[in-house]
Amino acid sequence: MNSGPTSPDTAQRYEMLQAGLDLLDQGITVFDVNLRLVAWNEPFLRLLEFPRELAYVGAPFESFIRFNAERSEYGPGDRETQIAERVAAAASFAPHVTERQRPNGRTLLLRGEPLPHKGFVTLYSDVTEQRYIENLTEYQNIQLDERVRRRTAQLENANANLTRANDEKTRMAVALKRSEERLRLINDTIPILIGYVDRHEVYQYANKGYSDWYGHPEGGVTGRAVLDVIGPHVYGQVRDAVKKALSGQQVTYEYQMERQGQTVFARSTLVPEITPEGETLGFFVFSHEITEQKRMQAALIQAQKMEAIGQLTGGLAHDFNNLLTVIIGNLAALQDHRPDDSAVQEFVQPALQSARRGVQLIKRLLTFSRQQPLEPQAVDIGRLIGNLGKLVRRSLPESIAVSTDLAGASIHALVDPGQLESALLNFALNARDAMPDGGRLHIAARSVELAGDAAAFDVLPGRYALLEVADNGSGMDAATLARVFEPFFTTKRFGLGSGLGLSMAYGFVKQSGGGISIQSQPGQGTTVLMVLPLTTPEADDDAAGDDAPHAPAGELVLLVEDDPDVRRVVRQQLVDFGYPVIEAENGVQAIEMIEQIADIAIVVSDVIMPGGVNGRQLADFVLSDHPHMRIVLMSGYTDEAAGDVASELPVLAKPFARQDLARALQATKRERS
Template identity: 40%
Template sequence: MIAEDTALKSANRFDASLTQDGRYRLLIEAVTDYAIYMLDPDGRVTSWNPGAQRFKGYTASEIIGRHFSEFYVEEDRKSGLPARALATSAREGKFESEGWRIRKDGSRFWAHVVIDPIRSPDGQLVGFAKITRDLTERRAAEQRLKQNEEQFRLLVQGVTDYALYMLDPQGRVNSWNLGAERIKQYRADEIIGQHFSKFYTENDRQKGDPQNALDTARREGRFEKEGWRVRKDGTQFWASVIIDAIRDETGVLIGFAKITRDITERRETQKALDQTREALAHSQKMDAIGQLTGGIAHDFNNLLMVILGSLELVGRRLPDDERIATLISNATQAAQRGAALTQRMLAFARRQDLDLRPVDVPDLVGGMTDLLQRSLGPSVSIETHFPPKLNFVHADANQLEMALLNLAVNARDAMPGGGNIVIAAREETVKGRSQGRLKAGRYVCLSVKDTGEGMDRATLRRAMEPFFTTKGVGRGTGLGLSMVHGMTEQSGGRFVLNSQKGEGTTAEIWLPVAKAAKAAERERTIRDGAPHTRPLVVLAVDDDGLVLMNTTVMLQDMGHTVFEATSGNQALDILRREQSVDLVITDHAMPKMTGVQLAAAIKAERPGLPIILATGYAELPAGEDAELPKLGKPFGQQELMQAVAAAMVN
C-alpha cells in the first residue's frame, strides 16, 4: 500500500504540473477509445484513464504501481521488447509500433502503441506518456479500420504532428499543445483566451463557418471537415479538422476537443495524381479513336482515289455535253470534299504525310493575315504579338496555316456579336518530360486567344474528339480541332486548350524549335504544270484491285505501258521476267510484303530502278527508307504525271 500511495502521489503531482487548472485531465478522461496513461522512468504505471480500464480490464487501484510489461505477450517480454520500447522513446523522442497485448483476463488484442518521453524543463527524463488503441476489429472490417485508425492517429501523433487543443463552450482556446504551436505558429501564451475563429480565412468567418462548426459538434457530438486555415504569419494550409463535444458526467457541455492536421502536401499529391490519371485516360481514349479513325480514312482514301481518277478519265472521254460535264463536276467536287475530310481524319490520327521543315512563324502569320481577315469578317479584329526574335519551328507550313485558319474560324463562331482575336507566340524550355508529354527541349508556343463565350468543362474535355461539334448540323464536321491536335502531335509538339464558360478560349500550339537549317535544298526539277516524259514501261503494284485498275488506266492514258501486280512477290516475278521495266509504282500498306520491303528487294536485284511509294498516310515506321519518293493517296492524273516525271529525272 505504501508503494502504491507513493506512486499515486507522484502521479498527482505530475498531472498537476501539466494540466494546471485541470482542463487537460478533462480532455484525457473524456477519451474512452484510447488507453492513455503515464509511466515513471522505470516503466511503472502512475496514471490510468477510463479508456485504459476498458481496454485492459484493470482498475486504477489494480494497476498503478505495477510494470507496464505485464501487458505484453510472453515472447515479447522474453525478447526484452518493453525495455527496448522505453529506451527507443527516450533516445529518439518517440516509440511507435503495433503488436499483440494482453488484457487482465488473459485474452489478446491487437494494439497500436505510442510512447512519448516526458521531460522536465531542464531536460531530465521524468516519465513516459503511453497511448494504446485496440485495433483488433481492423482485421475483420477494413472500413471500420480506416475510421478507427484515423481517429487513433489524430490523437496519438498529436504531440508533434497534430494540433490538439481544447475550446471553452464559446470557442475560446484554453489549452495548446506542441503540435498546435508547430502547425499554427502561435505560442500558448499568445493564443490561450482568444477565439479559435482567427484560424479561419476572412471569407469563412464572414460565412459563419466557425460558429456552424461548434453548433454541429454541440448538436451531433462531432464535426469533421477539410478546408483552408490561416497560420500566424498569414500563410494558408489545407487542414483536416475534427471537433468533439466534451461533456461532464451530468451531460453538460463544458467545451470542445479540437484536432487539426496539416494535409496540404497530401492534397496537392492527390490533386496531381488525379490530374495525371485524367490525362492518361484522355490520352488512351484519343489514341484508340485515332487508330480507328486512321484505319477508316486509309481505306476511304483508296475508294476516293478510284472515284476521282475514274471521274477524271470519264470526263476526258465523254463528248462535250454541258449537262454531263456539270454532273461530273458535282461528283468530283463531292469526292474532293471527301478527300479533304479524310485528310483531316488522318491529321487527327497523326498519319498524314507532313513536309516538316523550318518555318518562320511571324512571317507565316503575316502572310495569311489578309486571308484570315476576309474569312472572319469585319466584326472580328485580329492582333498579333510576337517577340523581336523568335526561332523557327519544325513544322509543315501548309498544315500550320490550315490549323491557324481552323482556330480563327472557331474563335469567330464563339463570338457571334464580334470580338477580338490575339495571335501571339513565345519561346519556352521544357525540362525533363512535361505533364503534357513534351520531350525536353526548346519550343515555340503559338496561341490563338478569343473573347468569346468559352466552353464548360464537359465540352472542353471532348473538344478534340473527331466529329464532336457544338455548331449544329451542317455547320461543321467536328474535325477542326482534332486535325490541329493530330498535326501538332505528329510534329513532335502539343496542342492545349484552355477555356472557361464566359471567359473566352485560348488555343496553344506547341511546336519544337527547328534545328539549324541545312544547306539550301536543291531546286525542284518538276514545277507545277504538266511535265512530259517519254513512254515508259511501268510496273504498278497494289493489293486493292480497284485502285490498281485506276492507276493502270491513268498511266496508259499518259502513253505508258503497264504491268500489274497485286503483291510484292508477284511484282518481283514480273521484274525478273521483264527487264524492260523503267519504273515501279507500289502501294505501301500491303499484306505479307509492304511497299518499303518490296523496294528494298528491288534495290538488291535492280539497283538504280526508280521506285515511287504510294501511301494513304504517313505510315512509314521510324528508320524506314525516307529517300523513296512518295505519292499521296488519293491522287489524280496530274499528281501521278508529276511524280513519274520527278522520279525519272532524279
C-alpha cells in the first residue's frame, strides 16, 4: 500500500492496513494523474504474476504493460505500438470493465474507475470459478493448486517482502512529507484565513494568512486559546458565534478590528466538525477581508444620501422660492409705493437684501444637491474668492491662518460660480484635514499665458485664470497622488469621506474647458493649481429693464398660479404695468378660460401645478391651438421648465423682480412681432 509511517502509531496502523489489503481475494492498484503507482496489495501481484520488485511507489504504469509485453502476453504485431495504445487508453481515465485470460488459464475481471482528481483505481478479481462452475472437480483442483502455489510463493518471498517493506516505507514517508508540504503551501497561499479550533476553544491549526492577520508569527497560533489569539475586542464580537459553532451550528458573521493603525473588516464562517454519533469535536474557521467591500458600500450609501438630499432640496427650493417671491414682491411693492418714506425704507431695504441673499442660498443648495444645471457665466474671480474667504475662515479652526493674493487685477473666467465655490471649498477643507495641528492656507488667483506648460493641465495653449490653493500640511506620497482623482478613493478614516470631492472637482473643471494639477510631497504640504478659460464680462444692462413695458390697450393677461400669495404678488406687478388681469388656479381652469375668452393676449403660468395639467402642457396647448397668444412661464427652480416646451419661451426663475417680469413680457412681444 502506498502510505508510510511518520510515527510508531502511524507505522502500526500502516502495517494493519497493509495486512488487511493483502488478505483480500481481490487485487487492487491506485495510479495517480501521471500514471504512477500509489498503492497496491499482494493479490494484485499474485493475480497478474508480477515480480515484487516491479511494484513500488512511483512505478510507471508503462512498466507493467511492458513487462507483460516482454513475456509475450500480447498477440503478434508491433510491440511498442501495443504498449503505447494501452498507456494512452489508461491516460483517458475512463471507467472500464474487461476480462483477461491469463497465461496460467485463470480468467481475471478488471474494473477500473477514475478518481475525482484524475488517476484511477482498479480491482482485479479471479472469476475462473464463475466461468467454469460446470466442472466442479476441475474448479476445486485449480483452486487448490492456486492456493498451494500462492502460499508457497508467500513463504518463499517472506524475507524479501520484509526487506522491501522497509524501502517502501522510506519512500512513502518521503512522498507523504512532500504531499504535506504541498498542502501547506496551498493553504498558506490562498487568500483565505483558515483555522481549526477544538471543543476547548484552542487552535489546533492556522494557516500563515490567519497568523499574519492577527499579527502572530507563522505557527504562533496553534495551541493557544481563541481569546489569547484574537484579543478581547474581537472576541467580544464573535463569542456568541463561537458558542453556536461548538453546539453544532454553522454560522457566518462579520467583525471589525484595528490593524496597523486602520479599521479593517472581515467575514467569517464557522463549520463544525461533527462525529457520526453527533458529537461536536470543534470547528473550522474560514475568513476573508471585506474592508474594501465595506468602503464601497459606504460610498454607495453616501451617494444615495446625496441623491436623497437632492430630491429633498429640490422640493424645498420650489416651496421656498414661492415664499421668497411673495416676500420680495410685497417688499418691492411697498418700497415703490412709499419711495419718500424714510421710516419705511429703513426697514424694507435690509429685509429685501436678506430675502435676496435667501435666493442665492437656495441656488447654492441646488448646486450642492446637483439639482441646478451648470450655468457658465463671466465670474469675477477676485470677488468670488473674497466672498469665499469669509466662509472659509468660519469653516477652519483658529490654528489655521488664511491668506489671499488676487494680484490686484480684474480676472473673469467663464465658469459656473456655484461649482467653482464648491471646488475651492473642497480644496480648503481637504487642507484643513491635512493640518490637524494648525498651519497656513493660501488662496491666490492671477491670469497666465500657457504655452508649452499647457500640457501639464491637459489644455490647449492660451490665456487662462490660474487659481492656487496651497497648504503646509502633511502632504501626500506619489502613490496617493496618483489616485487622488479616482472616484471613491480617500485617505480619510473610514466613514469620514466619500472620496468624491476631488473627482467631482476634476470633472467640473474639465467640463468647463480647464485643467487641474496637484503638487505634493510628504511633510511638504500640497498645492492645487487650477486653470479656467479667461473671458470678457458683458456690459451690465440691468438698468435697461427698469422701465415698465408699455401695455397696449385691451391686452388681457391670464395669470395661472396655484399659490394664492404668489398669484397676488404677480397680479399686482402686472396691474402696475397697466395690464388687465384675470386669474386661474390651475391648468384645467386656464384651458377653459382660454377657450371661452377670446381677448386673452398673454398667458403667464407657473410650471408645476396640481390638477393634471402643468405649465408645459398648457404651453403646448396654447402654441398649437392659439398661436396668436404670447406665453411667459414661471418656475420654482431652473430645470423645471426643461422638456417639451419650445426653447424660445421665456422662463422666469422664482423669485423674480418686477424688472425681470417686464423683460420677459417685452421678449414675448418682440418674438411675436
